[in-house]
Amino acid sequence: MKLTDLRPAAGATTKHRRLGRGVSAGQGKSAGRGSKGQHSRAGGGKGPYFEGGQLPLVRRLPFKRGFTNIFKIYYQEVKLEDLAAKFKTGMVITPEMLAEVGLIKKADKPLVILGNGDVRGAMTIQAHRVTKSALAKIEAKGGSVVILTPMFTGARATVKLLRKEQIAKMREQQQQK
Secondary structure: OOOHHHOOOOOOOOOOOOOOOOOOOOOOOOOOOOOOOOOHOOOOOOOOOOOOOOHHHHHOOOOOOOOOOOOOOOOOOEEEHHHHHHHOOEEOHHHHHHHHHHOOOOOOOOEEOOOOOOOOOOOOEEEOEOHHHHHHHHHOOOOEEEEEEOOOOOOHHHOOOOOOOHHHHHHHHHHHO
């Protein structure tokens, strides 16, 4: 077999249709596009979800596509098994301590404790949110949970970046309350 003997499989290639080459050609005159109007012209028609000027369905249903909720709060997750591995019983665990150990990236971002694993003994944990299973496991061992209020809520918590001076000022105001 030589390179010149190679051919595509039967039916794999079809001949190009020559449109608008006379009435007897089968696709002559209007070339299968009908007569007149927007769609008969070259470049005619709108995008795939154009609804005649009405707001398209994909934009009316933001949860389906193309929507980011700027008020969503993204929590940093910490599992109970990680707390048991890194901390001793009887300790008061704060977000700052978790950041030092490397379980979370930033101490000022919201924190959630998940119920994966188990704790060894009583611990006092400070977090912004705790799952029901984690709370039950902590209290069963004689520990307690202190729920912190997030410093920022809404768009400030996720999108708007504040200067360090502004954050320090807001912390002072929150501690005075």
